[in-house]
Amino acid sequence: MENNSRELLKFFDENQAFMDEQVRVGIETNRKGNASISFFDSEGNPLTDVHAEIHQEKHDFKFGANIFMLDELETEEKNDQYKKAFAELFNQATLPFFWSDLEPIQGQPRYAKDSPKLYRRPATDLCVEFCEANGIEPKMHCLNYGMWTPLWVPQDVQGTKRCLEKHMAELGERYADRIPAIEVTNETLWVENWDMTSGLNTLFFHEPDYVEWSFEHARKYFPCNELILNEAPARIWGDGFKYNRSAYYMLIERALSKGAPIDTIGMQFQAGGNPSAKLFDPISIYQVLDQYAKLGKSIQISEVTIPLRTQDPDGAERQAELIENLYKLWFSHPAMSAIIYWNFADGYAHGAKPGDMDVAENRYRGGLLNFDMSPKPAYKVLKKLIHETWKTNLSLDSGNESKVNMRGFHGVYEVKATSNGKTAQTKIHLVKGAANQFKIILQ
Numbered sequence: 001m002e003n004n005s006r007e008l009l010k011f012f013d014e015n016q017a018f019m020d021e022q023v024r025v026g027i028e029t030n031r032k033g034n035a036s037i038s039f040f041d042s043e044g045n046p047l048t049d050v051h052a053e054i055h056q057e058k059h060d061f062k063f064g065a066n067i068f069m070l071d072e073l074e075t076e077e078k079n080d081q082y083k084k085a086f087a088e089l090f091n092q093a094t095l096p097f098f099w100s101d102l103e104p105i106q107g108q109p110r111y112a113k114d115s116p117k118l119y120r121r122p123a124t125d126l127c128v129e130f131c132e133a134n135g136i137e138p139k140m141h142c143l144n145y146g147m148w149t150p151l152w153v154p155q156d157v158q159g160t161k162r163c164l165e166k167h168m169a170e171l172g173e174r175y176a177d178r179i180p181a182i183e184v185t186n187e188t189l190w191v192e193n194w195d196m197t198s199g200l201n202t203l204f205f206h207e208p209d210y211v212e213w214s215f216e217h218a219r220k221y222f223p224c225n226e227l228i229l230n231e232a233p234a235r236i237w238g239d240g241f242k243y244n245r246s247a248y249y250m251l252i253e254r255a256l257s258k259g260a261p262i263d264t265i266g267m268q269f270q271a272g273g274n275p276s277a278k279l280f281d282p283i284s285i286y287q288v289l290d291q292y293a294k295l296g297k298s299i300q301i302s303e304v305t306i307p308l309r310t311q312d313p314d315g316a317e318r319q320a321e322l323i324e325n326l327y328k329l330w331f332s333h334p335a336m337s338a339i340i341y342w343n344f345a346d347g348y349a350h351g352a353k354p355g356d357m358d359v360a361e362n363r364y365r366g367g368l369l370n371f372d373m374s375p376k377p378a379y380k381v382l383k384k385l386i387h388e389t390w391k392t393n394l395s396l397d398s399g400n401e402s403k404v405n406m407r408g409f410h411g412v413y414e415v416k417a418t419s420n421g422k423t424a425q426t427k428i429h430l431v432k433g434a435a436n437q438f439k440i441i442l443q
Contacts, residue, residue, distance in 0.1 A: 006318065008309075011281035012325045019282055019325065026332025031061065031390070031409055035436035037428070038403040039417060042443050046402035050419040050442070054394040058412040060432065061331070062137060062300070062338035063386050064092030065368070068120040069348050070127055073373075081373035086344060087134040089368075089383055094141045094303075094340055095127040095179070096120065098148040099167060106152045111174065120350065128178055139181035139340070142230070143168060144214040146188070146205030160204040165217055172221030179225070183266065183302075184218045185211055186230040189247055211251065215260040229255075230266030230302050237269070238279050241288050252295055264337065265292055266302035269326070272364035273307065280322065282329050293335035300338035301330050306378070308346075308365040319366075320377035327385060347371035417442055 012019060037054075039047040067086065073079045086093070096102075101121045103109040110116065115123040131138040142148075144164060153163045188211055204210060211229065218227050234240050235248045244250075256262060267288075271279055278284070292299055306322050309315040330339050343349050346369065349361030355371055356362055368379040375383075392408030410432045417424045422442035430436050 006312075006314075007277050008275065008280055008322055009318065009325070010277045011283075012322075015282050019329065022282070022286065023328045023332045026334070027328075027390075030334040030336075031331060032392075032407055033410055033430050033432055033434075033436060034405065034407050035428070035430050035438065036403050036405050037415065037417075037438045037440060039398065039419065039424075040402070040439060040441050041422060042441060047419050047422070047442055048398060048400055048402050050398040050402070050404070050417050052394075052396045052398070052404055053416040054392070054396065054406060054408070055414045055416075056391045056393060056409060056411050057414055057427070058135065059091055059386070059390070060410040060412075061336075062092040062340070063382075064090045064094060064136075064139070064338065065341040065344045066094040066096070066141070066303075067127055067130070067344070068094075068096050068122065069345060070122040070130055072117075072119065072122055072348075074354070078373050082345060082369070083130065085369060085373065085375065085379070087136065089379065089386065090136060092137045092139055092181070092338060092340065093127065093131055094139045094183075095124060095131075096122065097124060097140045097142060097171070098145060099164075100148045100150040103150060103167070106150070109170070120348065124175070128175070132178070137181065138179045139228075140171075140175070140179050140183055142183045142186040143171070143218055144184060145186045146210070147190075149204070155203060157204050157207055161213070164204070168217055168221045176222050176225060181226045181228060181264075182218060182222050183228045183230050185214050186266075187232050188229075189231055189235045189251065211255045212258045212260045215255065215262060219261045226263045227261055228264040228266050228300070228302070229262055231268065233268045233270050236267050237285070237288060238276065241284070241291075243291055244294075246291070249292060249295070252292075252297075256295065262297060264298045264300055265295065266300050267292070268303040269301050270303055270305045270342065271307060272305045272361055272366055275307070280326070282325070285326075285329060286333065289330075289333045289335060293333075297335075298337040299333070299335045300340065301336070302338075302340050303342045304339065305342045305361070305364060305366040308376070310365060315365075316377050320381045323378045324381045324385065327382065331390070341368060343367050345369040345371065345373060415440060 039050045041047055071079050101118055111124050113123050113126045128138050153160050231248045306319055308319045330336050346365050346367040347355045347362055351360035352362040368376055394406055396404040398404050408430055410430055413428050415426055417440055419442055424440050424442040428438045
């Protein structure tokens, strides 16, 4: 790794005026809305001189990470720290639904909480229950991820499709009402990396209708869910971006033209290893988002890894500064709906033993928590942005009027209203694009 991680901030530094204006205007325009709250007594008469305390409880925008280490750590103390830190920061979690690990033995899926343990693959019921208990929206990763097809599945395309549709039907019956967001396909442009002699069951992965078939059948078994496709960063950002001739853009355009019910476009931003500073050019990032927004679908940054450069004594601070700049930029774009970090804690990445920081993705130290579960500067930066800077809390008086007007971030609010001994406490939901006119009765 380079010694000076300041180099990665070069384009943010050079385009500070663009960042300041784009972030300020974009967030104000795209992430906030207006609302009016009118007050009445129990007989329907308008009330004046009302004092209202308005506190935002939840964001509509989704902030998350994968939760692959839920109750998978070495001690109960670390497990508790992990869960507490996750729940205090995020409102969305990516859950592990890798088919080959979810059903390693045919007919014996690992749904239940008491299922046999598998590293980085906590039982799906356990994950869903944690999310439900903490007001976190679960996201399925991934319904049909070709390279994770079990080897017991028949080694022919039609046989794979039969087994996969049965798998989808089972997942739909069990989770369609509990998991709103379904990642249907992932990394389909990596098909050349998974040849048919690799020992993996990848035959269907090579078929021309892979994406379209997957979304058609996903909609059948998840009729009311958000359906997402996802792709690796090399085909999206930097040199992989070719405007409307970008491989991922053309893949989506073709799938939509064939009727694929795609709701959301997932874009990974895995910047592990030794990324080029150009990857962090805010103008280039916005060009990519603007281009994909032309497809008319919402966009999420689906997997984020920003490395901590360990040879740089200020590496942790630089990581936090990069993350702050990126989240502000992404949050400001009108097409964005979610930002999902990848590995929450250092030392537990795919392809490495826990705590071995010299191999695989562990060496990037790209988590928001250290291996001991203590928060990094990046965690603290995100917590301040999500739960302070980007939340609305107001104290308003109606005076001679019987209503108050407010502007705030889209989400759920608690309103406490008082007037001459009459009170009310209720919740309102400030929704993007809605009229947002509310009536509250004080008694």
